[in-house]
Amino acid sequence: MTEPTNETLLVVDGHSLAFRAFYALPVENFSTAAGQATNAVWGFATMLSQVIEAEKPDHLGVAFDMKGGTFRNDMLPQYKGTREAAPEELLTQLPLIQRMLKALGVTYIEKQGYEGDDIIATLATMGDDAGYHTLVLSGDRDAFQLVDDNVTVLYPGHHFKDLKHMTPQSIVDKYKVTPAQYPDLAALRGETADNIPGVPGVGDGYAAKWINQYGSLDAICEHADEVTGKKGEALRANIDQVKLNRKVNALVRDVDLGVDIEDLTFGSVDVAQIDALFKELEFGPRTKTRVMKIFNGGVSPAGTAQGAAAAQSGGPAEDKLDSGLDTPKITVIESAAQFEQWVEAHRHEINVPDDIVDFPVSDYSNEAERHIMCGDAVGHAWTVTAWGDARPGRAHVQACAVATASSAAIIEAPMASSVQTALDRFLKAEHFRTIVHGYKELLHLLSAAGLGMALPMFDTKLGGYLAQPDFHADNLNQAAEHFLDIHVVDAEQPAQGVLDFDDEHTEEDLNERRVHDLAVIRELAVTLGPVIDERRQYWLMRAIELPVSRVLHGMEQSGAKIDRSRLTDMRDRFAADARQAQEMAWQYAGGEINLQSPKQLQKVLFVDMGLKPTKRTKNGSYTTNAAALQNLYIHSVDNEQANGFLGALLRHRETNKLKQIVQTLIDATNKADERIHTTFEQTVAATGRLSSVDPNLQNIPNRNAVGREIRSVFVPGEGYEALMSCDYSQVELRIMADLSGDEALIEAFRSGADFHKYVASMVYGVPVDQITGDQRSHVKAMSYGLAYGLSTYGLAQQLNIAQREAEALKNRYFDTFGKVHDYLESLVATAREKGYTETIFGRRRYFPALRSTNRMARDAAERAALNAPIQGSAADIMKIAMIRAGQALDEAGVKSRIILQIHDELVVEIAPGESEQVTELIRNAMEHAVDLAVPLDVSCGIGSDWQLAAH
DNA sequence: GCCAGTACGTA
DNA sequence: CGTACGTACTGGCC
Numbered sequence: 001m002t003e004p005t006n007e008t009l010l011v012v013d014g015h016s017l018a019f020r021a022f023y024a025l026p027v028e029n030f031s032t033a034a035g036q037a038t039n040a041v042w043g044f045a046t047m048l049s050q051v052i053e054a055e056k057p058d059h060l061g062v063a064f065d066m067k068g069g070t071f072r073n074d075m076l077p078q079y080k081g082t083r084e085a086a087p088e089e090l091l092t093q094l095p096l097i098q099r100m101l102k103a104l105g106v107t108y109i110e111k112q113g114y115e116g117d118d119i120i121a122t123l124a125t126m127g128d129d130a131g132y133h134t135l136v137l138s139g140d141r142d143a144f145q146l147v148d149d150n151v152t153v154l155y156p157g158h159h160f161k162d163l164k165h166m167t168p169q170s171i172v173d174k175y176k177v178t179p180a181q182y183p184d185l186a187a188l189r190g191e192t193a194d195n196i197p198g199v200p201g202v203g204d205g206y207a208a209k210w211i212n213q214y215g216s217l218d219a220i221c222e223h224a225d226e227v228t229g230k231k232g233e234a235l236r237a238n239i240d241q242v243k244l245n246r247k248v249n250a251l252v253r254d255v256d257l258g259v260d261i262e263d264l265t266f267g268s269v270d271v272a273q274i275d276a277l278f279k280e281l282e283f284g285p286r287t288k289t290r291v292m293k294i295f296n297g298g299v300s301p302a303g304t305a306q307g308a309a310a311a312q313s314g315g316p317a318e319d320k321l322d323s324g325l326d327t328p329k330i331t332v333i334e335s336a337a338q339f340e341q342w343v344e345a346h347r348h349e350i351n352v353p354d355d356i357v358d359f360p361v362s363d364y365s366n367e368a369e370r371h372i373m374c375g376d377a378v379g380h381a382w383t384v385t386a387w388g389d390a391r392p393g394r395a396h397v398q399a400c401a402v403a404t405a406s407s408a409a410i411i412e413a414p415m416a417s418s419v420q421t422a423l424d425r426f427l428k429a430e431h432f433r434t435i436v437h438g439y440k441e442l443l444h445l446l447s448a449a450g451l452g453m454a455l456p457m458f459d460t461k462l463g464g465y466l467a468q469p470d471f472h473a474d475n476l477n478q479a480a481e482h483f484l485d486i487h488v489v490d491a492e493q494p495a496q497g498v499l500d501f502d503d504e505h506t507e508e509d510l511n512e513r514r515v516h517d518l519a520v521i522r523e524l525a526v527t528l529g530p531v532i533d534e535r536r537q538y539w540l541m542r543a544i545e546l547p548v549s550r551v552l553h554g555m556e557q558s559g560a561k562i563d564r565s566r567l568t569d570m571r572d573r574f575a576a577d578a579r580q581a582q583e584m585a586w587q588y589a590g591g592e593i594n595l596q597s598p599k600q601l602q603k604v605l606f607v608d609m610g611l612k613p614t615k616r617t618k619n620g621s622y623t624t625n626a627a628a629l630q631n632l633y634i635h636s637v638d639n640e641q642a643n644g645f646l647g648a649l650l651r652h653r654e655t656n657k658l659k660q661i662v663q664t665l666i667d668a669t670n671k672a673d674e675r676i677h678t679t680f681e682q683t684v685a686a687t688g689r690l691s692s693v694d695p696n697l698q699n700i701p702n703r704n705a706v707g708r709e710i711r712s713v714f715v716p717g718e719g720y721e722a723l724m725s726c727d728y729s730q731v732e733l734r735i736m737a738d739l740s741g742d743e744a745l746i747e748a749f750r751s752g753a754d755f756h757k758y759v760a761s762m763v764y765g766v767p768v769d770q771i772t773g774d775q776r777s778h779v780k781a782m783s784y785g786l787a788y789g790l791s792t793y794g795l796a797q798q799l800n801i802a803q804r805e806a807e808a809l810k811n812r813y814f815d816t817f818g819k820v821h822d823y824l825e826s827l828v829a830t831a832r833e834k835g836y837t838e839t840i841f842g843r844r845r846y847f848p849a850l851r852s853t854n855r856m857a858r859d860a861a862e863r864a865a866l867n868a869p870i871q872g873s874a875a876d877i878m879k880i881a882m883i884r885a886g887q888a889l890d891e892a893g894v895k896s897r898i899i900l901q902i903h904d905e906l907v908v909e910i911a912p913g914e915s916e917q918v919t920e921l922i923r924n925a926m927e928h929a930v931d932l933a934v935p936l937d938v939s940c941g942i943g944s945d946w947q948l949a950a951h
Numbered sequence: 952g953c954c955a956g957t958a959c960g961t962a
Numbered sequence: 963c964g965t966a967c968g969t970a971c972t973g974g975c976c
Contacts, residue, residue: 024953029976038976050952160953161953283976286975287976594971594972596971597972598972599957619956621956625958626958664969684967687965689966692967693968696961696968696969698962699969702962703960703961786964787964788964788965790963790965794963794964863965864965903967
């Protein structure tokens, strides 16, 4: 074994990849005019490109099987019978793939009498011996026997892109045997894909059990008589087959290939050959561009991405995780005493001033409190984090960690109860001296270990969001790349959870990645802390975002109870309606077109039926959206076929959408508790709003009766008697009244009259009791449009009036509420000047596009800049209300709990006998969240489901 | 298998 | 040609 080279060799199972590509892509969409299938070729190029981009290998070789049997067929005639039966359409593409590889400058290898697997085994062994880190891309599990500390098998999952990195540890975790024992296991189990029978009734589990009991397949065979039961009989009956299997699945590692690993370079494409081939295959320019980027010097043996990063940081070259950060030293905690000793030994590194630790949040209207700073303290705090699956309702934790800059205590789950107690005590005492990344996710993970944690001092996820609300990082690595400009060359982290390592790494790898995470969090805090301070935003984090995280954690953990039978009934009903509408539409259309395909609809409507299209989509085609269909429907009364079709289509659109919404809710309902646990995203919406995903419970239908019915499946759970819904009326308009100081608008709110009627009466100069329905709705639309930067065109469109009329309305409106007009103008002007907008509580959003020379982009930025402080202030207010409400419920010691937030509405699950008390608590929390020049109006309703709780 | 486009639900 | 979101589906890719 020579010195490690720090270089990566990628060995590809050509047949496996070609098969995968062929079956992943529909062949009928990938053929040349002459009828040559190209799906496998195109897919091969695409998938190989993906892997190269992700793994950035320095060397590359592709192995293929050769026609004509191998020594295996002589032993086992039916061997790989299934593979030989590959469709003609795939077989004809193999030479094309090889031609492509040659043109791309990639070496491929085949050898008479051997399989691709043997070539792979040989290359991996050569790579291993030469000190390379070798990656084997193969969908064939026989390759698992090659895995060792320097050989990793990339095994495609359901989606090709999420390749499992099979390491010795992950093989053991999955199969309970070592890579070297894997062929024994496979021999016992058999391999359906290769047409190899195993012992009937014996799968991975039994095979592993025997191997671990006897040590090896040979030993099992020797002791076959001792194996009891039906499985033992089966084993004895098939023992020759198993022995044969084992001979066949052993890969040959010393085939004479006549190549050196050093020669397996790539990076120079034969452009003329590629042009010729791609022309022949009718591949487009996009394919060529992408392939050229990857295969033409995109990755060269010298100066790879990680090499450059390591050189820059001066760190150890062989460390792929290295990003120039000093990682803390690892201490794996085994006992409570050890943890406590560790804490005491490192306490001197912690220095957080008392004014931060003891900072009270007494009153959200007290501006004097908002000057709190986190200063240098962020660099002298404990880092607390955890790894695992943080999805609400199904969270589980793999490990927790507490760290200083120099040292990390890692506590693996499950933890002993004494360790748990020690950690709990630590968190209770030190939470205000900690920094975290994603407090809400951390709470889910800690909860899974029976732990809790009061507010930390600083959250780098929230900090990044406050600093740049338009940037969204899916995980810690992305945040690090963005804010720290460090590049971590490693498998990407999943979005869900703080970090969810799957079973693909050794324990050492795992802990190295963990301390790297800890270093990243610390570095993020040190970078973001001063930014937050400079903008005076620490109060926002400390008094709003962090407490909201805690409330949201509770809401997600609780979830919303679902009446499943009502839901499935509804699904069946909508499905039947949609089906009926579809049948009818098909009859009018004269064919079974896909009603969910805009493209097919365009053809039927605008070509076959010759209807006059209205609007275009941004792509230039004619829109088939509901508004357009409605229009066509009205104007097609004299065309019975079109009218009938459009009517049916509109009905199908509506019912099918509802069916889909209901089905999504069914799928999202937790089996265990019959509840839906959504995730509220706190760092996604650029204005400061929350969003809801997986599923989105903030867009459950509410506008018409049929859709609103869906709300009735949200019911109180066991131990609760009702749901309450409380919402703010016209918050955004009230904020505009306050911030603009417009006396007329303020008076409109203070009067307590029907707001829109009152405003209409002022705008039109007629008494309130003479306002017509039209006047009221026009003024209402105008009022709401204000905060969106509505154009007169848009207003006219929405109200179905002439643009002149809309213009007149707007002028009258602004004549009446002059200061509102001035205020809205000032918002844009200030944003242009400062580069950002600000909410009441100092939440910022930057608008570089205000200086764009592109008019469209600039106009859009102006509208967004107009809206951001208004929508954002409303979001701030609701967040404060939620914190106050959560606190009030806690302090009252009631069982009722907040379960949903829909921007201006809270849904509360009410415990028996608490309805009056809780209504008042929530109403008070919402009404007095802030003190504005106008009152905040909250209306509440209670009912036995969400729909009935409406008011 | 992956991505962009279209459509549509909410505040 | 009104802001802010999340999700489902189709069809191009060739």
